[in-house]
Amino acid sequence: MPQAAPPVRIVAEPVEGMDIVHDDEDIVVVSKPVGVAAHPSPGWTGPTVIGGLAAAGFRVSTSGAAERQGIVHRLDVGTSGLMVVAKSELAYSVLKQQFRERTVDKRYHALVQGHPDPLSGTIDAPIGRHPQHDYKWAVTADGKPSVTHYDLIEAFRAASLLDIKLETGRTHQIRVHMAAHRHPCVGDLTYGADPTLAKRLKLTRQWLHAVRLGFEHPAHGGWVEFESAYPDDLRGALDIVKAESA
Numbered sequence: 674m675p676q677a678a679p680p681v682r683i684v685a686e687p688v689e690g691m692d693i694v695h696d697d698e699d700i701v702v703v704s705k706p707v708g709v710a711a712h713p714s715p716g717w718t719g720p721t722v723i724g725g726l727a728a729a730g731f732r733v734s735t736s737g738a739a740e741r742q743g744i745v746h747r748l749d750v751g752t753s754g755l756m757v758v759a760k761s762e763l764a765y766s767v768l769k770q771q772f773r774e775r776t777v778d779k780r781y782h783a784l785v786q787g788h789p790d791p792l793s794g795t796i797d798a799p800i801g802r803h804p805q806h807d808y809k810w811a812v813t814a815d816g817k818p819s820v821t822h823y824d825l826i827e828a829f830r831a832a833s834l835l836d837i838k839l840e841t842g843r844t845h846q847i848r849v850h851m852a853a854h855r856h857p858c859v860g861d862l863t864y865g866a867d868p869t870l871a872k873r874l875k876l877t878r879q880w881l882h883a884v885r886l887g888f889e890h891p892a893h894g895g896w897v898e899f900e901s902a903y904p905d906d907l908r909g910a911l912d913i914v915k916a917e918s919a
Contacts, residue, residue, distance in 0.1 A: 684713070684720075684721070684724045684726050685704065685727035685728040685761065686711030686724055686725070686728050687725060687726075687728045688706070688709055688720045688721075688722070688724070688728070689706070690702055690706035690902075690904075691704065691705060691706055691709065692704040693729075693894070694755065694899050694901065695823075695866065695897075695899055696731075697760075697891045697892075698761065698892070699743075699759070699760055699763065699764040699855045699890070699891050700757055700758065700759060700760055700761075700764050700768075700891065701726065701731055701733070701757070701758050701760055701889070702757045702758075702816060702886065703726070703756055703758065703819070704724060704753070704754060704755055704756070704901040705722055705753055705754060705755075705768065705915075706753055706803060706881075706904065707750075707751055707752070707753045707758050707878055707904065707906070708720070708750060709721060709722060709725070709750065709809070710750050711723070711724070711741075711744055711747035711748060711756065712740050712741045712744050712747070712776070713740040713893050714740070715868050717750075718855075720754060720904070721748070722744075722758065722821070723740070723741075723742070723744065723758075723899035723906060726743075728756065729821065730834060731760070731823070732760065733759060733760050734760060734762050734764060734765040734877075735756055735762070736759070736763055736765040736766070736820045737765065740839035740906075742757045743760065743764075743765065744758060745748060745757065745758070745759055745765060745768040745769050745772055746779075746842060747776075748770055748883055749844075749845065749848075749860065750831055751878040751879055752878075752879065752881050752882070753783070753881075753882050753883070753884065753901075753907070754882045754883025754884060754901050754902050755883045755884070755886040755899055755900075755901045756883070756886075757884065757886060757888070757899075758789060759891075761891070761892075763891055763892065764891040764892070767889075767891035768849065768888065768891055771888050772842065775840055776888070776889070777784065777886070777887070777888045778838070778857040778885070778886070778887035778888070778898070779838065779839045779842070779863040779883065779885075779886060780836060780837065780838055780883070780884055780885035780886070780887075781836075781837040781838075781847060781881060781882060781883050781884060782826070782835065782836060782837070782881075782882050782884045782903070783823075783834075783835045783837055783847055783851065783858050783879075783880060783881045783882075784833070784834050784858065784859045784864060784880035784881075784907075784910065784911060784914065785832060785833055785835055785856040785857065785858055785859060785866060785880075786831070786832055786856055786857055786858075786859055787831075787832065787833065787855070787856050788828055788833050788856075789823065789825070789833060789835070789854060789856050792824075792825040792828070792833070793823060793824040793825055793897050794822075794823060794825070795821065795822050795823075796820070796821045796851075796853070796854055797818075797820050798812040798816075798850060799813060799814065799816030799817055799818055799819055800813070800816045800817060800819040800822040800844075800845075800846060800849050800850075801813035801815055801816030801817065802844045804824075805838070809845070809863060809864070809865075810843070810844055810845045810849050811849060811854045812813060812849060812850070813851075816843075817841075817843060818841060819841045819843045819846055819849075819850065820839075820841050821837060821838075821839060821840070821841075821846060821847060821851075822837065822838040822839075822840065823835045823836065823837045823838075823851075823852045824837075829836055829914045829915060829917070830914075830917055831917065831918075831919040832859050832870075832914050834911070844911050845864075846861060847881060848861055848864050848879060848881065849864065851864075852864035855858070858879040858880050858881050859867050859874065859876065859879070859880040859910065859914075860876035860877070860878055860879050860880050860910070861878075861881075862897045863879075864879075866879070873913070874909075874910035874913050874914065875906070875909060875910065875913075876906065876907075876910050877906070878906075880907055880910055880911075882901070882903055882904070882907055883901065884900060884901055884903075885898065885899070885900050886899050887899070893900060904910075905910065
C-alpha cells in the first residue's frame with residue numbers, strides 16, 4: 674500500500690514586497706509580488722502568501738486543506754497582483770461560491786507580443802495538461818472549458834497592452850490562451866515568447882499583473898473593488914516599449 678505524502682508545512686516568514694491593500698474582520702486583500710506562491714505545496718520552498726500573512730499575525734479561515742486555509746483563488750508564482758484571502762468561515766464559503774458562479778470581476782493587464790486580430794475579442798478554448806510537458810498547460814480537445822475576454826488598451830510597435838477579464842480561472846489561462854492566439858505575454862519564455870525581446874526589456878518573467886479585483890463583500894453584500902499598481906519590473910519594461918514606439 675503506497676505511503677501517504679507528508680503534510681506540507683506552512684513556513685511563517687515575512688514576504689518582502691507583499692502589500693496589504695485591505696483588511697477587515699472577514700477578508701484581507703494583498704498585492705502579491707512575483708516569486709511568491711499562494712500557499713505551500715510539494716516541491717515549493719519559496720515564500721507564500723499564507724506564510725507571509727501568518728508571520729504578520731493574521732489569522733485566516735480554517736476552511737480548506739491545512740496548507741490552503743483561507744485561499745479562495747490563486748495566482749501563478751510568476752504573476753503579480755491582487756488576491757483576496759478569507760479570514761472568517763463565512764467569508765470562505767461566500768467567496769468560494771462567488772468564484773464558482775463567476776460573479777467575481779478579475780481584471781488583468783498583459784503586455785503581449787504583436788497586435789491581436791481582432792484588437793478586442795474573446796478566446797473560448799478548453800485548457801488541459803500539455804501532452805508532452807507536465808509543467809505546462811495547453812489548449813486541448815479534452816480540456817476544461819476556458820473563456821478569456823480581452824480589450825486593447827494601447828498598441829505599440831512591438832507589443833500591445835491588453836485589459837483582460839477572466840470568465841473562468843484555469844491554471845495559466847491567460848498565458849495559454851494568448852500563446853495559442855499567437856500573441857504570448859512578453860517575457861513568457863515557457864509559452865513561446867521571444868527571449869531577445871524579454872532581454873531588451875529586462876524581463877525575467879511574463880508581463881502579467883492582476884490589476885483589479887471586485888466582488889460582493891461576504892459580510893454586508895455590498896460591491897467592493899480593489900486596484901494594484903504595476904510593480905517596478907513591469908513598469909520599466911512598459912516604459913521601454915513606449916519609448917521605442919515614440
